[in-house]
Amino acid sequence: MTARPNTPANTPPSAPPKEETSASRGASWLREHSELGVSLMLFVLGVLVLTDALTMDVDITQRGPVGPKTVPIVIGIGLLVLAVLLSLDVLRGGRGESETGEDIDLSEPSDWRTVLLLAGVFLGNAVLIGPLGFPISGALLFWGSAYALGSRHPSRDPLIAAGLSLFTYFIFNNLLGVPLPGGPLMGVI
């Protein structure tokens, strides 16, 4: 999974700046240093972990010299330190190498529309699985994801989605004994 990329090139997320206005320069600087967002995330996570650890009220339940606070505090401090180190690395020109793979084409910029669509479809499944049951929400998940990824077969896509969803439902629910919600559809059958 963590294969060293074969291509030396990183993702070039930004084209060379065309205009030299300060606004566009600022934007392109940010885009080039977008990895600082990772540092920010580590920092926020560190603060979160430390706050949680320090506000913990440990009473008599503590057994042994090391209580439930110690490890979170160490991890929290570690996160803060790494946030600083990573920022320094990025500002010095260090870049994480984007992961490559069989179906990955890094020469194109990230396709955010597809990612957001997929995330939306996935969330939709989380909301619908309760009221509609797995067979319907699962089929919608597959169909929606395939659509988001560029499949445009008006009859084949939903048929495959429905078949896969029903098949999986029976395998898990009836053969493996892992219960999935049947929903109204299974109530009818």
Add this chain to the structure above:
Amino acid sequence: MDSLNSLMDGFGTALTPMNLLWAAIGVLLGTAIGVLPGIGPAMAVALLLPVTYGLEPTGAFIMFAGIYYGAMFGGSTTSILLNTPGESAAVVAAIEGNPMAKAGRGAQALAAAAGGHFIGGMIGTILLVVLAPTVASLAVDIGAPDYFAIMVLAFIAVTSVLGSSRIRGLSSLLIGLTIGLVGLDQMTGQQRLTFGTLELADGIDVVIVAVGLFAIGEALWVAAHLRRSSGEPVPVGRPWLGKDDVRRTWKPWLRGPLIGFPFGAIPAGGAEIPTFLSYVTEKRLSKHKKEFGKGAIEGVAGPESAASASAAGTLVSMLTLGLPTTAVAAVMLAAFQQYGIQPGPLLFERESELVWGLIASLFVGMVLLLALNLPLAPVWVKLLRIPRPYLYAGILFFAAVGAYAVGGEALDLVILLIIGLIGFGMRRYGLPVLPAVIGVILGPAAEQQMRRALQISDGSVTGLVNTPFSVTVYAVIALIVCWPLVRKLVPGRRKQDEETKVSV
């Protein structure tokens, strides 16, 4: 002799019709998954973790082991026929295998790879049978400080050896450790990072983390950069080897495991380095040096054998010490935890039937692999034509099934998506995924062992280093941490290292 008897009992377990079926399913599923672009063995095992809820442990692990070996073979098939290695272990197979396929010798390349996997796996598994009980009996007295030392070793090794940046590796590890903190403290019941919610009190299930990082993260990352034009696989017939080919491959087949097995057993060794070392070795020893780069069969046979043997080596440290050295081993360790089984020195005593059944099934699986893969190769190639939207929609679909099956809660699906988005970001910014997964799986256990050790020593830090075993492990850790400095002092070694990086 004792282990031979146990192995015989193991065959008794592995050859029951049900377990034979699981081995066959695992091998077929593994090969299919390995051939399919975008799904690595770790993702496959992660996606299949939910079946452990309905399956007894022996059958589940026999299936997982089959997937592991099968996926390695499948990965090299893709490498050879499409020149796009999906698994890091299969990178080398493409160097010689693809030119062979293009020159019309694809059948021979596949046969050399299959033979390599069979022989490498066999030798590796025999070494596993011989070594594992010994290692386990040596380690049987180890206590809390030793366990803690081993886990620290896993953390350090996985962040230092993998990837190009230690800062990013450590960041990934700490993200994993943070996720591992969520829930009730195991020793005091104190709530940590639960924000008062009841749902988070049980912690975030390892299955959800593994599926989120490996499956959702990968699917989203591919979706953002989906290659619109996929390469065409080179058509191929049934694999076979002529007499000349056999004369050129049998030595590389036997040499591969010697390189692969030890690397599999050491933390973060994996299959990437040994396959490359094996390639270099074969190139040096070959009588057909000129053919290298244009399709030398030795360059397929040796590395593939090394890759397969490294998988067996991985199992040695996973089963005897509970130390996962690769992503697949990490996910398998998570599966052990699902069953409440702790891999380690005592595993061979407590779960002797399970372990020996698993080991025996490796031999069975290897035979199945060879018997199935040679005739089925043309069928596997057809899998490469699956429309990508269906493939990645399917990954998302099964990820959702798995996460929901954990506890039947819709909230788990939301957590899964969030972890998937973290996995996406990690791929984008070059944070390796494996340290995070290891952090989640081993983090809570490491904390517990450390606190237990300090409890025994009444708070004195010497309680962590008061056994010869733990001192040895910390010495190894020091060596790994100082390795970059050592490498700078030895110039010749470094140059060779850079050479390897350039040519891979």
